[in-house]
Amino acid sequence: YPKRLINLTLALHNIIQLARPPAKVKNLIFRLHISIIHLVNIFGQTTMAFSISFYSPSILSSSVKVFKRSLSTTCRLANKQMTVRDALNSAMDEEMERDERVYILGEEVALYDGAYKVSRGLYKKYGENRVIDTPITEIGFAGIAVGSAMAGLRPICEFMTFNFSMQAIDQVINSAAKTFYMSAGRVNVPIVFRGPNGAASGVAAQHSQCFGAWYSQCPGLKVISPYNSEDAKGLLKAAIRDPDPVVFLENELLYGNQYPITDEVLDKDFVLPIGKAKIERKGDHITLVAHSKGVELALDAAKELSSVGIEAEVINLRSLRPLDINTIIQSVVKTNHIISVEQGWPYAGIGSEISAQIMESEAFFHLDAPVIRVTGADVPMPYTKSLEIAALPQPNDIVETAKKVLGV
Template sequence: MAALRRILCGGKSHVSVLLRREFHKSSPAALQVTVRDALNQALDEELERDEKVFLLGEEVAQYDGAYKVSRGLWKKFGDKRVMDTPISEMGFTGIAVGAAMAGLRPICEFMTFNFSMQAIDQVINSAAKTYYMSAGLVPVPIVFRGPNGASAGVAAQHSQCFAAWYGHCPGLKVLSPWNAEDARGLLKAAIRDDNPVVLLENELMYGVPFELSEEVQSKDFVIPIGKAKIERQGSQITLVAHSRSVGHCLEAASVLAKEQIDCEVINLRTIRPMDTDAIEASVVKTNHLVTVEGGWPQFGVGAEICAKIMEGPAFNYLDAPVYRVTGADVPMPYAKILEDNCIPQVKDIIFAVKKTLNVI
């Protein structure tokens, strides 16, 4: 308010503008919430809402989670609802899947999804296929969640994106949140779903704050699985991304706007089932498409989007081939300069847009 006093003689319009700013800073309607805290809130509310929900994984209880996503939950809900497990993904994932078959709603945390490879038989052959093979008699309401994709300086065995891996398998729903709203709404939807759901978080996004509206803060707020969101309206080219790459697309769109290139940015949110209708509607409007992802190019999420557009009505509206921006087709190097060149950057998206529009 000191700034307000300093400009009291500066005119009515200046005062009203500053008053509005001060009001919005203190207004309870919108909060700055990190992705980590959004996930924590969703877990807290769903554990409280349904006594069948429980969380298990390595260090999720007494240590508050390797990434502090489960901070405070063990103290609040106790050993029966928040359980530390041995370092055995195959073992505790099997326990979780069996619990889901028996009527509980487990949330199974992998310290990173790279370690989910140790439990791949439980995730695919047990969780994903049982609902179908039992003719709908045995639902498996389980959530597999944890950090996915490249982090920083952790090399090849800790830097894979599993969106395409799990998106390939019928029986799973696969979600990939970007911001705090996505994290909160998608996790709550996943916990309430009767199907096995894979929630692919991003380690580098955990500490990033985003504004949450009053609506999103509601305990009843969920994001429908299978619906993408247009983060930025545009008319000349469509950028489709998921997870951290959505932010890169928005940054690239802001830079390109200064050059009178108008980008529409779509946040996929859900990898499977994919919101093909939203992508097609955007392509019909913009006539150009660039896909962006952190995973490898071969058989990737972008490749699937290309195929869907090729096979559908939107193909006739394309004025240029679809361009994919992906991670490099190599195991992730450890050296930072090589790592940076293996992960899609804003400059790579800008180049792809200009190439697609033939303005280079």
């Protein structure tokens, strides 16, 4: 059903573009269009971003009122579960309520509630001065965000995907990351650059890159890559409060996933420390270290390995820079084997950095086998589904690699 609904929204969108119907018909189509997108969102699928420039402002304002979206106080919870999308929304809502200097800007973050509905309801609650729709010019609105951070505000700058952050990389690297150093510590730049990162589904070569290693190489930036709802909420709140620029790499395929949460996570004061990894699963035979979507792959592989008597310890990095190398070393000292897992490319990736730091540490003397990387293929992402699957690491790849490392 979600796939059929998405196809229907595409058809409605094409009608508006090509047929140019009268205002009353356009209004009706718009209401139906938004209703279907909302249904897709409820099904837990990633919603698609459609242009709303074909609708008049009067239609937009009247129609948006029909679809009142709840904020963090009424997040969709079942047996204390929360989607990653709701966790991110909750974090921004709580921090905007806590600190009037916090504001959001980006493409379609306001009237449209965000391309992936992460900012839903915030425009209605905080208004046009704190939730700002921008033109499609990443270098422009990223520059505005960086300048406002230098002036004392705390912007959350959303890229519709981090692939588009390449249009603004001068602002991220040369302006945001280096200003504190170049000003001899006199000027902080408290800004969060956030949005979906890495492979999604069927979006091909130009929309599938993982930028974890790219941004982690730059001094002056903190780089976060959350996995579940607890990570998303606690780390985004920490990023917003941080005095320095933070790159916050989300994953489109995780937005609709629900994960268990505790009462502590729901507390408005809940914040996770940046730079501290989490052991998601304990084990004694081999260490699997991953971030973002890779954690899910590692946990699936660990479950399969357990069925044949191999207990894998799974480490969720959470933060790529700073990297919690101490937690990794402690695990390797115990298991004597390690595999790094990431969806990004192998050359100069996060796994390469982990391998180098292990070789330079005491953990090297505890290794019974070389450090092995399981990564995405060293090619641009194919569009064809079968090739897309082949280009990305799968749980079975981790399982077979673990067996090879352990010699079983």
